[in-house]
Structures are given as C-alpha cells and as structure tokens.
Amino acid sequence: MKSGEFTLINRLTKDIKTDKSVIIGVGDDAAVLEFNKKEYLLLTCDMLIEDVHFLRKTSPQDIGQKAVCCSVSDIAAMGGEPKWMVVSAGIPKNIKTAYIDGIYSGIKKAAAKFNVNITGGDTVSSDKIVIDISMAGVVKKNNLTLRSGAKLGDAIFVTGALGNSYKTGKHLKFTPRIKEAQALVNNFKINSMMDISDGLSGDLWHILERSKLGAVVYEKYLPKSKSATLDAALSEGEDFELLFTVSKRQARRIIEKFPLLCKTPITCIGEIIKSGFGFVLIDKNKKPLQIKPKGYDHFA
Amino acid sequence: MKSGEFTLINRLTKDIKTDKSVIIGVGDDAAVLEFNKKEYLLLTCDMLIEDVHFLRKTSPQDIGQKAVCCSVSDIAAMGGEPKWMVVSAGIPKNIKTAYIDGIYSGIKKAAAKFNVNITGGDTVSSDKIVIDISMAGVVKKNNLTLRSGAKLGDAIFVTGALGNSYKTGKHLKFTPRIKEAQALVNNFKINSMMDISDGLSGDLWHILERSKLGAVVYEKYLPKSKSATLDAALSEGEDFELLFTVSKRQARRIIEKFPLLCKTPITCIGEIIKSGFGFVLIDKNKKPLQIKPKGYDHFA
Numbered sequence: 001m002k003s004g005e006f007t008l009i010n011r012l013t014k015d016i017k018t019d020k021s022v023i024i025g026v027g028d029d030a031a032v033l034e035f036n037k038k039e040y041l042l043l044t045c046d047m048l049i050e051d052v053h054f055l056r057k058t059s060p061q062d063i064g065q066k067a068v069c070c071s072v073s074d075i076a077a078m079g080g081e082p083k084w085m086v087v088s089a090g091i092p093k094n095i096k097t098a099y100i101d102g103i104y105s106g107i108k109k110a111a112a113k114f115n116v117n118i119t120g121g122d123t124v125s126s127d128k129i130v131i132d133i134s135m136a137g138v139v140k141k142n143n144l145t146l147r148s149g150a151k152l153g154d155a156i157f158v159t160g161a162l163g164n165s166y167k168t169g170k171h172l173k174f175t176p177r178i179k180e181a182q183a184l185v186n187n188f189k190i191n192s193m194m195d196i197s198d199g200l201s202g203d204l205w206h207i208l209e210r211s212k213l214g215a216v217v218y219e220k221y222l223p224k225s226k227s228a229t230l231d232a233a234l235s236e237g238e239d240f241e242l243l244f245t246v247s248k249r250q251a252r253r254i255i256e257k258f259p260l261l262c263k264t265p266i267t268c269i270g271e272i273i274k275s276g277f278g279f280v281l282i283d284k285n286k287k288p289l290q291i292k293p294k295g296y297d298h299f300a
Numbered sequence: 301m302k303s304g305e306f307t308l309i310n311r312l313t314k315d316i317k318t319d320k321s322v323i324i325g326v327g328d329d330a331a332v333l334e335f336n337k338k339e340y341l342l343l344t345c346d347m348l349i350e351d352v353h354f355l356r357k358t359s360p361q362d363i364g365q366k367a368v369c370c371s372v373s374d375i376a377a378m379g380g381e382p383k384w385m386v387v388s389a390g391i392p393k394n395i396k397t398a399y400i401d402g403i404y405s406g407i408k409k410a411a412a413k414f415n416v417n418i419t420g421g422d423t424v425s426s427d428k429i430v431i432d433i434s435m436a437g438v439v440k441k442n443n444l445t446l447r448s449g450a451k452l453g454d455a456i457f458v459t460g461a462l463g464n465s466y467k468t469g470k471h472l473k474f475t476p477r478i479k480e481a482q483a484l485v486n487n488f489k490i491n492s493m494m495d496i497s498d499g500l501s502g503d504l505w506h507i508l509e510r511s512k513l514g515a516v517v518y519e520k521y522l523p524k525s526k527s528a529t530l531d532a533a534l535s536e537g538e539d540f541e542l543l544f545t546v547s548k549r550q551a552r553r554i555i556e557k558f559p560l561l562c563k564t565p566i567t568c569i570g571e572i573i574k575s576g577f578g579f580v581l582i583d584k585n586k587k588p589l590q591i592k593p594k595g596y597d598h599f600a
C-alpha cells in the first residue's frame with residue numbers, strides 16, 4: 001500500500017472501528033491480521049493505471065511485473081513473505097491481445113519468482129488499462145516489523161541507492177527487497193521497517209510520526225543513485241528500497257554480518273532522535289535543514 | 301469474483317501452478333486457502349469502473365455500497381463470512397470531495413452492516429473513478445460450498461427473483477445473500493452454490509461445467525422479477541441471488557424449514573441431470589430449449 005495518499009486513506013478510514021482480529025489496520029505497508037498461533041496474515045493492495053503509472057508504450061511485461069513487485073515490497077517491509085494474490089484488471093476493448101498476454105506474462109513471471117500463488121481475479125472493460133493486485137502474505141509473529149517501532153538512539157539504514165528511479169527505469173524493473181528483509185528479520189532485531197515508495201523525505205516521516213520520534217540524516221552518508229541530485233534521492237519516489245531502524249548494538253552486528261548474507265549494499269544514514277527535532281538533514285556543508293514531509297503525492 | 305470473463309481469467313491462469321496452500325484457486329466465487337484447523341481463508345476481488353458499472357450521476361453512496369456488496373456476495377456464495385477488506389481507488393483530480401466522501405461513506409456503511417473490517421488501501425489518480433475491493437473471509441471447512449459439488453438428481457434452487465436488475469436499480473442496491481447463505485450452510489447439506497452475477501443462463505453453466513453434469517430448468521417455476529421477460533430473467537446479470545443445488549431429501553427439508561429461518565423466498569427451479577443434456581429449459585409451452593452459456597460478457 002502506498003502512503004503518499006495518506007490524507008485520502010485517512011478520510012476513508014476516519015472513525016472506523018475494527019475488531020480484535022485486526023492487529024494493525026490502515027497506516028503501515030500492509031494490514032496485520034489474525035492468522036494462526038505462530039504467524040500473522042498480511043494484506044495489501046496496489047493499483048497501477050495507464051497514463052498515471054505507465055504508458056501504452058511501456059513494455060507490458062514490465063507493467064505486469066511491477067504490479068506484483070509493489071505488493072511483494074509491502075509484504076517484505078513487514079518482515080513477511082508473500083503467499084497468495086488476486087488480480088483485478090480493467091482492459092480496453094480495442095487493445096491487442098498480445099499486449100494483455102504480455103502483462104499477464106509479467107504477472108506470472110514475477111509471481112513465480114517470489115513464490116506467490118495466483119488464486120483468482122476479476123476482469124472488466126475499461127478505457128484505460130488498470131491493474132490492481134491484492135496480496136496476502138504471512139509473517140512470523142517475532143519477525144513483524146512496523147513503522148511504529150523505532151526507538152530513541154536507533155541507527156537509520158537504507159538498502160541500495162536512492163533517486164533517479166524514473167530516469168533509469170528502476171521504477172519498472174526494481175527487485176523488491178524480500179531477500180534482504182528476510183535476512184534482516186531472521187538474523188537481527190529490527191525495530192522499525194518500511195519500503196521507500198514515495199521518497200525518503202516523506203516515508204521517513206511515516207516512521208517518525210508513528211514512532212513519535214525525530215531523525216537526523218547526513219547527506220554525506222546518503223547512498224544517492226548515480227548522478228542523482230539530493231532532491232531526487234530525498235523526494236522522487238518509487239525506489240522501493242527498505243528503510244529500517246535498529247539499536248546501535250544491532251547496527252554494528254548488521255554492518256559486520258549482513259554483507260555475508262546479501263550482496264545488496266546497506267548504508268547507515270543517520271539516527272533517531274527526540275520528536276521535537278522533526279526530520280533534520282545535515283547537508284554536505286554541515287548545515288542543518290528541516291525536512292518537511294513532501295515526497296511524491298499523486299494529489300499534490 | 302465475476303465469472304463472465306472466464307476466458308480472460310483463464311488466459312491469466314493458464315499453466316499456473318499453485319502450492320498445496322491453495323485448496324481452490326481460480327474458477328469459483330472466491331479462492332479457498334489454508335487458514336487454520338477448522339476454517340479456510342477465502343479471497344476475492346471485484347472492480348467497478350465509471351462509465352462501465354456506473355455513471356458520474358449515480359449516487360456515490362450506492363457505488364461504495366455496491367463495491368462492498370459484490371465481494372460480500374462472493375464470500376457468501378462459498379458458505380463463508382467476510383472479515384477483512386482493502387480498497388484500491390482511482391480518483392480523478394477534478395472530482396468534488398463530497399463525491400469521494402459519498403463513495404467512502406457507502407463503503408463504510410456496507411462494511412459495518414456486514415461486519416467487514418476495512419484494513420487499508422491504495423489511492424491513485426485516474427481519469428475515471430475506479431474502485432477495487434479485495435475481501436478476505438473465513439468459512440468453516442464443513443460449510444464450504446463449491447461450484448463443483450452438484451450431484452446427479454440434485455434439486456436446483458434460487459433465492460429471490462431474477463431479471464430487470466438494471467431497470468429497477470437492484471444492481472446497485474441489492475443486499476448480498478449472506479444471511480440466507482449462512483442459514484443454508486448451517487442447517488442443510490448444500491452440494492453446490494454460487495452467486496448469480498452474470499445471469500442464470502451463464503452462471504448455471506459454471507456449476508454444470510465444474511460438476512460435469514447437466515440441468516433441466518422449468519420456465520413455469522422461474523421466479524421472474526416483476527414484468528421481467530424470460531430473457532431478462534435468464535441472461536441479464538447483476539441479480540446477486542444465490543443459485544444452489546441439494547439432494548431431493550434436503551430439498552424437502554429446505555422447503556419446509558428455510559422459511560422459518562429467513563423471509564427471502566427460495567424457489568426450486570429444476571433438477572441436475574446427466575451431462576450429455578447440457579442446460580435444457582422447458583418453456584411455458586412445455587417445449588425444451590437448449591440454453592447455451594451467454595450471460596453478460598463484458599468482452600462479448
């Protein structure tokens with residue numbers, strides 16, 4: 001689930017009561033629901049629409065794969081593993097069959113890659129192509145990582161590099177960080193985690209707001225993608241990297257041991273501080289900048 | 301999940317392998333998945349798109365309610381009860397906030413009415429309004445009713461009346477038959493069940509194909525809605541009534557006892573026969589007509 005649109009989601013869910021089967025409802029990467037003794041069920045959805053998220057000239061395989069990967073990324077960020085999905089598709093009547101087959105082939109390929117069972121769907125006619133994937137996964141109760149779990153003094157980490165996702169095509173071809181997330185939750189104590197879909201400047205705010213804390217991040221440590229500006233690395237969105245916080249002790253263990261588990265680079269970019277400070281960026285001239293939540297907002 | 305679009309869904313799911321956690325994948329009203337010792341998890345999705353399923357002048361509350369009720373109807377038809385849902389919404393930038401609030405208020409009202417927890421969602425910008433609801437429910441293993449369970453000699457029943465759903469506005473304001481379905485599965489042995497979303501002529505075929513049997517249906521018994529033609533009652537779609545089959549012995553018990561449990565009329569419309577006969581309608585002149593699958597097909 002995206003978070004940039006939190007005002008609209010909040011509007012939908014204002015005054016909503018949920019029963020005790022809902023451990024975490026709206027406000028994290030996926031809902032956390034009662035499942036069995038050892039595991040929770042995770043539920044998330046992500047919608048892609050033609051001319052908003054992709055163009056008709058976009059490779060249909062890429063569209064299909066991305067539709068799956070957005071939801072896999074959500075499940076990964078909760079510390080879980082994807083299990084089942086259903087696909088709703090809005091399909092224009094005049095579209096070439098080969099194009100739809102291409103989307104479906106991308107969906108199937110990504111589902112197979114991440115061990116997700118395709119279990120059903122709905123297909124309706126539509127002017128524009130619409131692909132909405134709902135995915136259910138499971139997470140061991142001990143492995144559940146929420147946005148709300150950051151602790152004062154935590155080290156802040158990101159995987160991979162940030163920025164220029166649109167320019168490089170990474171926004172279509174990214175690999176959701178499920179392997180990295182599993183390595184993290186199975187080997188270390190992760191206090192909070194989410195995926196960066198709307199840009200670090202907006203998404204770190206979600207951790208800060210839900211954990212009621214502040215953060216200081218150092219530009220000099222920020223892993224920018226090749227030729228990405230600071231602004232692109234902070235705000236562009238669709239990087240689908242993991243953002244997580246751990247105690248200093250765990251941070252030392254992770255820096256030492258994580259590279260033995262996964263090749264993906266991880267970088268400590270800052271520290272969790274008291275809430276009154278908000279989100280402070282120390283730029284390369286050592287000047288502190290106050291970062292307001294912005295990110296990519298579809299309704300800005 | 302709709303079934304009229306089975307060729308497209310089939311295309312998506314051709315050659316798909318699922319693991320043993322998937323009891324029933326594509327091809328029924330909802331997927332049936334491993335959950336706990338006594339229950340299965342059910343998963344379904346239904347997408348509504350502006351100018352296909354509703355117009356901008358449609359009451360937004362009705363749109364929201366219908367979006368929820370389609371999925372509740374799917375869960376009901378499996379013998380289960382809805383539990384959790386996520387909402388993906390495509391929202392035009394120029395739309396009035398009150399309209400969106402209206403849709404959301406319809407969603408919330410229906411979710412509360414049918415005890416479904418709203419647990420999250422995704423909101424994206426879009427030219428046309430798109431509402432896609434994915435719903436998870438649970439069903440006691442003993443209560444699971446599939447399309448594939450019809451037996452030779454079964455009596456065929458429908459709830460309510462069929463036809464003219466568009467003319468009367470029932471397609472927007474229907475009440476999913478969850479109470480009726482629960483009364484049926486908790487008190488009788490139901491061999492097969494589904495909801496009629498694409499019209500009896502198409503939907504009964506799904507039971508026949510999956511159960512590898514035929515059917516004879518009598519026009520004189522068909523509960524047509526007021527002033528509905530035979531064709532409307534057979535093929536119009538969006539009635540959201542239950543279609544189910546039971547042994548003759550259970551049929552007698554149902555006719556006697558169901559009216560004590562629910563006020564909704566139920567009608568025995570025919571009988572399950574050998575597969576070679578297909579779907580035979582005996583019209584009011586006692587003439588047998590061969591009914592081919594047609595129903596409302598969004599891609600016809």
